[in-house]
Amino acid sequence: xxxxxxxxxxxxxxxxxxxxxxxxxxxxxxxxxxxxxxxxxxxxxxxxxxxxxxxxxxxxxxxxxxxxxxxxxxxxxxxxxxxxxxxxxxxxxxxxxxxxxxxxxxxxxxxxxxxxxxxxxxxxxxxxxxxxxxxxxxxxxxxxxxxxxxxxxxxxxxxxxxxxxxxxxxxxxxxxxxxxxxxxxxxxxxxxxxx
Numbered sequence: 001x002x003x004x005x006x007x008x009x010x011x012x013x014x015x016x017x018x019x020x021x022x023x024x025x026x027x028x029x030x031x032x033x034x035x036x037x038x039x040x041x042x043x044x045x046x047x048x049x050x051x052x053x054x055x056x057x058x059x060x061x062x063x064x065x066x067x068x069x070x071x072x073x074x075x076x077x078x079x080x081x082x083x084x085x086x087x088x089x090x091x092x093x094x095x096x097x098x099x100x101x102x103x104x105x106x107x108x109x110x111x112x113x114x115x116x117x118x119x120x121x122x123x124x125x126x127x128x129x130x131x132x133x134x135x136x137x138x139x140x141x142x143x144x145x146x147x148x149x150x151x152x153x154x155x156x157x158x159x160x161x162x163x164x165x166x167x168x169x170x171x172x173x174x175x176x177x178x179x180x181x182x183x184x185x186x187x188x189x190x191x192x193x194x195x
Contacts, residue, residue: 003072004079010037011064011083016091022060024122027129029063039071049130054162060084143168 010032018025026049033039040048052062061084068080102108136144143165150156 004075006037007068007071007076008079008083011080012087015060015084015087018122021119022058022063023126024119025060026063026126027122029060029067030129033067039067044070046130050162050166054159054166 011029014025014028014032018028030042030045034042034045048063048066049059052059052066055062061081064080064084065077066080068076068078070076072079131144147158147161147165150161151158
């Protein structure tokens with residue numbers, strides 16, 4: 001039971017203290033589940049982000065479900081889901097109760113204006129971290145740039161782009177540079193916490 005509580009609290013804390021949606025949560029999720037807890041490795045995290053982006057629903061929720069399932073099966077996925085969704089649910093109920101009276105308040109508007117640059121910085125940090133871990137070469141960097149342009153200027157859904165690039169990757173495999181020696185020298189993953 002302790003592991004389930006730990007899993008719930010990791011996603012609950014991230015959900016309640018992170019503003020800006022799923023992409024802003026990604027660096028925090030990665031730090032908790034990959035670096036601190038070591039529940040999944042960096043390669044699995046990159047793979048789940050690709051899958052989570054192409055599935056319906058928020059990317060942070062999909063990621064929490066995957067991490068929970070990977071660590072403790074169906075019960076783990078439900079705990080991860082609840083930990084991620086509950087903070088937003090509570091906040092939305094509170095906001096809905098007071099929104100009509102607070103939306104014209106200049107102090108509230110100023111708070112949201114101040115939050116926007118911080119959210120943009122969190123998203124950029126996530127992009128930088130993922131690009132570093134993906135070990136991009138010039139071919140994969142061109143694919144990433146083309147995907148960004150198609151989403152931004154072409155208005156194409158990211159799900160279609162992920163699907164198309166997955167097909168391209170299957171038909172024309174691109175060799176990636178090897179991992180640095182220190183990333184592979186760590187040995188086996190430590191065992192998961194006991195229930």
